[in-house]
Amino acid sequence: MVMGIINSAINLKCCFRDTHNQRLNVLSDSKVMILQEINEPVLNMAVSKAATLLGAYDVHIIDNLVWDQDYLGRVFSFMSDAIFVATSTHMCVQRFADQSSVPVTCMKSRTHASIQSLSTVMSIIEEFGTLKGVNISYLGAPHPVLNSYLLLCPMLGANIRFKCCCKKCPVSPLLFKASEEISSKSYTEMKECLNKDDVLKNACVVIAGPTTNKQDKIDEFRIGIEDIEKQSCCHWIFFHTCPRGKEVDDVLFNHWNARTFNVFENMHFIAAALMAYGIKNYTF
Template sequence: MLYHLRTMISAAWGQSNRSFVRHLQSSHSNLQLKGRDLLTLKNYNAEEIKHFLWVSADLKHRIKQKGEYVPLLQGKSLAMIFEKRSTRTRLSTETGFALLGGHPCFLTTQDIHLGVNESLKDTARVLSGMTDAVLARVYHQSDLELLAKEASIPIVNGLSDDYHPIQILADYLTIQEHYGYLKGLTISWIGDGNNVLHSIMLSAAKFGMNLHIATPKGYEPNSSVTAAAKQFSKESGTKLLMTNDPLEAASGSNILVTDTWVSMGQEEEKKKRLQDFKGYQITMQTTKLAAPDWTFLHCLPRKPEEVDDEVFYSPKSLVFQEAENRKWTIMGVMVSLLTDYSPQTQRPTF
């Protein structure tokens, strides 16, 4: 009898303690994420971005490692607008949203008017009445901003010509899983000053990460993004190096990153770009200048001129883990923007 009583008390205390921990977690975060748009990471502070990653890691642990069913988005629907083709963004969003019990709806330019036969303003209002959120992969960032202005539901940037925030969240989750932390690490970007780089520039310093950037002359990142990155770096006390020398950028780096040299819509520039980017291929010679614990990231799809096979398929390449994490981080974003969910696992070290 006494044994059963102790067991009941212990179970009750355990349940109470878990509830208290969850309360502390919720109080600790105390973040206003639900209902917000995710157009760029510039508008999110360090704790908010960390919370996205915490929720992502929590869902990955609960669903993938423990085999739990976590229908946090049951009864919710997502409109997915794609002006550009996609593999990882589409698949990660469709499978992730469905895995959480929600219903994703895929729309191409053949399925939706998107400012042609129907104004963006009207489209935003129609979608607000039928779905709970919109993920849009578009050419112009201004289209996302107009959708966000007119919609009453969260708008998520699935990629624009200016930014690719959901890709960078996957990168940070991958780095955190590998190293166990982010603060103090150095990322080296060797390639084009594009949308992916812009998103890194607007967030790396918020984690206390140093950033080395090497681009060919004429391919530097946007000046306004650079100004913001310099300010973030100054505030956080991190190093921001900008150069045209890829080997200088690689020096002492923990994470080597590159991307396509010819993005969608730039096909006519391919011949010139390949000429201008000579010397920017990441090889084992590049890695010799990096830190001994170097790793490699690429958001894919990859071309051999950007990184050779020896690096791309090496044990230090995290590209396929990075690709999988696109699913877990988009799930983390959707859960954070659409629910009041508090992670049940310990907060990762950032």
């Protein structure tokens, strides 16, 4: 399922590298609802662009939803063909989806950052041709996207090392145990590190987490080209989760090995693949 969506997105991108002023008839006259408890402008635009590309119409609702009213999933199903949700919770979305008669996709929640993580995986596959055997490093504050990587990496055959806390404030991601179980079955490495050099050891992919306002955290997660090249002896690429702060300088952020903007470009291809599969079981 996961690789099916990613491959579908890659195929669509190969056919329409530039999607400006393009409109297909894949989802002609379908209605896509973008339901946001919290405003996520980038995700909002990615899904909206995907809907337009496939010939669908989109409607945006930003409100403090009462997720405990499970019947809302059923109500909104009368008015849309697919629902994309951004929320600060997660389990309530599951109950909402259970009541819905149309596909519900969680764009981002407290637990997951589905579209961003899938777009990053898509970029890695575009670079290396596969995720199997790729060493991925995540260095930054805890973030829902890290939870998604912890599931996707072992599921697709990649190794992942991460550092998301300091020695003074130990924190483990919400899905650490789930990732551990998948890793043991897929014979991949999933390791939580407290040392930056340990995280970056033999890295093929380096992902910086979002910035933080705390100076001690910035220093803890600061990373530069010299840090990567000291530990990695292979071709490497770099992604920033964004928003970007002082933990990454201009040299690394704009380096020829940086692929951050590829991820943002891939978001609407991933959203389109999810949308087409969910509404019409269609793959590109």
